[in-house]
Amino acid sequence: MATVATEERAPATSGLRLRWRVLISVLVVLHLAAVFTPPFRFASRSAQGEASPVADAAYRAFQPYINAAYLDHGYFYFAPNPGPSHLVRYEVDMGEAREPLVGVFPHIEPDRPRIIGTQQPRVIYHRHFMLAESLHANFTPPAPPDDLPESAELRQAILADWTRRRETYEVLKTSFEQHLSAIHGGRPVRIVRLEHRQPTPQEFLGGMAIDDPRTYRDLPEVLSPGEMP
Amino acid sequence: MNAAVASIRDWFRDVLRAWNRFWFTPAQPHTLALIRILGGGMLLYTHLAWTLHLSNFLGPNSWVTREVSQSLHQDTWAWSYWWLVDSPALMWTLHIAAVVVFAMLMLGVYTRVVAVLAWLMAVAYCHRLIGAMFGLDTTNTMIALYLMVGPAGAVWSVDHWRARRGAERAGRKAPDVQPSVSANVAIRLLQLHLCIVYLFGGIGKMRGELWWDGSALWYALANYEYQSLPMTWLIHAPWLIALLSAVTLFWETFYCFLVWPRLTRPIALGMAVLVHGGIAAFMGMITFGLAMIFANLAFIPPEMTRSCVERLAGRRSRPHDQAQPARQKQASKKQLRASRAAWRPHAPR
Known part of the structure; x- marks a missing residue:
């Protein structure tokens, strides 16, 4: 110009x-x-x-x-709404004689100042956080929805969409597992999605800390009827 | 009937005049240059941070491998040269090249060329690193996009310093910093892009019940993974949490209206500094918070930017400005007045 x-x-x-x-x-x-x-x-x-x-x-x-x-x-x-956080717990199979190695990302060490964190610098901690959030955001149940419409055309479109979404989730999950396996000497790795909710104001005033173990839950890979991903 | 036609014609004429004034009034490059220094610095820092974990994110066994990254962009027009990179040596070479380009952008070295390279490189990283991106990257690429459009290196840059030094050595007068249409277009685009970001950020929040019942801020501050400084003591002032939630909701939604009039602009920008400063300080997203504040600088008129920066730098005027003949200085003052008038949305015609 x-x-x-x-x-x-x-x-x-x-x-x-x-x-x-x-x-x-x-x-x-x-x-x-x-x-x-x-x-x-x-x-x-x-x-x-x-x-x-x-x-x-x-x-x-x-x-x-x-x-x-x-x-x-x-x-x-x-x-x-500001929702819960999503994390990933991974378990590295260390062989029959030893306990599996367990880790979580993004990783926080409660004793260290929060502004520093453990994955340095903070922006890198946030990258790991986003990876875990991204895996959750792409989660698609292993079975297609059971309330499919009668129209064959619509049904086909929904199934094609489900297949694409499920494949995306699977390739992402597999990629994470392969990465963790590679940095742990090629041992098999299993990953589990975690949800960490914030305590309600009432719970907090009642003494529940924001990292209270009760605020964490493992997210299932297979959903029971009526359960939202 | 004739009066109606005439009034419609006048309206169209006014619209055209306003459009011309909005987009095609030449502007000084100082605001764009400051955004280049800060935004370029943020691009540099963001990409320097990758250096510490480069193999984990870009290597053959990365979190999201290049094949997976490519497959996740299937059926889109996204691109990234990183999808072609398999060798660690090439990965490091390209990464170091990118860091050098972002440093050159910040310093204003061959700015016109490196601004284009910086945007291309930043976008290439974003597409390759799908899954690890967040608002920081959206803001970085937004700023980089508009730095390509205008003369971002016209002042406060190595380019400008070299041009002045070259002229001095040749015994010529140092070139004046000229207002340009491209500087104006770049800043206008950044301003409007920012308005769109805030509008949809606000619309999104309008759909959530927690922003309306006043508890949203609690759930943001009580998020263990985001928290960098404990702010949960605010629970003892629930009215303050509700007030801050409501102020955030309305400020974000109406930013695109409040930021244009001269009277409300300081409020809109002051709120931006508070909200993004709060995100930076308390929610662990220092980079994102700062990047958004840098983008908001687009609403600071270039004359004010120049005056503030030069005051901060401890000088009121440059040597070459003092050397300007009196008539030229007088003309410059008129230009500045004209530019200030054009910056105002309701400038007198």
Whole structure:
């Protein structure tokens, strides 16, 4: 873009030819539409995962640019509610004679100042935290939903979606297990998703600490009927 | 009828004039340059941090292997040169190259070229490291994107220093820092992008009942994994938790309206510093909190940025400014007034 010498009057736009201004205007409108579309689509999603057709159409139109420029974000920080944390516990099989080696990531040592943590620097601790959150976010039950619609077309679409989601979860989980196995001398590793909820204000006032063992629970890989992932 | 047509025509003319003023008024590059130094510094730190754990995240046995990373982006247009990298030697070479590029961006060395490289490299890391990304990376790439658009190295950079030194050696007058349309467009895009981020952040929170019943902040502060400084003592002031939850909810949702008028802008930006400063200090996300504050600098007029930075640096004016002839200085003052007027959304025409 050309650098334009300022004139004394505002707005001093005359240094830029009309055709350049039109071109730049078109480009900024298209770019901002591409920035707006992913969070709009994300916000318009229903509980069933369907987004507004307008948002879907806009997303399809801008998808190459959105994906290539890393603009595919929902910006739902701590939304709709600040929820529980998700962690990963791993168990390394040390052979028959020894107890399995157990670890959790992200890893916190309660005795160390929280601002320092154990996975250094703090941003790296947060990367491990995000890996654990990401595994949970991709969790899909091993069996397809049992309340499939009667329409063959819809059923096929739901099954295809379930297959894709389940495969994503499995490749991610396997990748984590292989990484942990590699850093522990190739021993077999099993990972379990953990959920750590915050105590309610009443529980906290009643003496429950924010790292109370009762606030942790193992998340099942197979869901019982009616249970949400 | 004629009056109606004329008023519609006037309205369109006003819209065009406002559009022209908003996008095409040349702006000084100082705000963009400050964002380059801080944002470039954050990009440098973010990527230096990977160095300590590079093999765990980018090596052959990484948390998310390159094959898995690539497969998770299947059917998208995402790209990353890291998907082609298998050898540890090449991995280290590319990583060191990226760190050097981010350092050059921060210092303003060949800024026009390294700004493009920095954005490409930052995006390549984000796509490769899927699963480990969070708001910091979204903000880093947002800032890097707009640093490519404007003359981010026009001041407070090695580029500027070299240009001045070259001119002095050749016995020529040091080149003046010129306002440019590209500096304005870059800052405008960052401002609008930020408004979209906050709008949807606010809309997301509007859908949660905890933000409405006033307990959201408790659940954020009582999160053991995020917490860096204990703030759970706030439970003894539940009204304060509820007030802060409500203020956050409304500030974030209405930021895109509050940040434009001159009267409410300090409130919107002051709240941004408090909220993001709080996230940095109490919730362990120092980098993300700071990166968002750096992005908010886009709303500081360049003249104010220049004045603040130069005051902080302990000098009121540069030597080459003093050497300007009186008439040119007078013209510069008029330019600054014009630029300030254009910055205001309701500037007198």
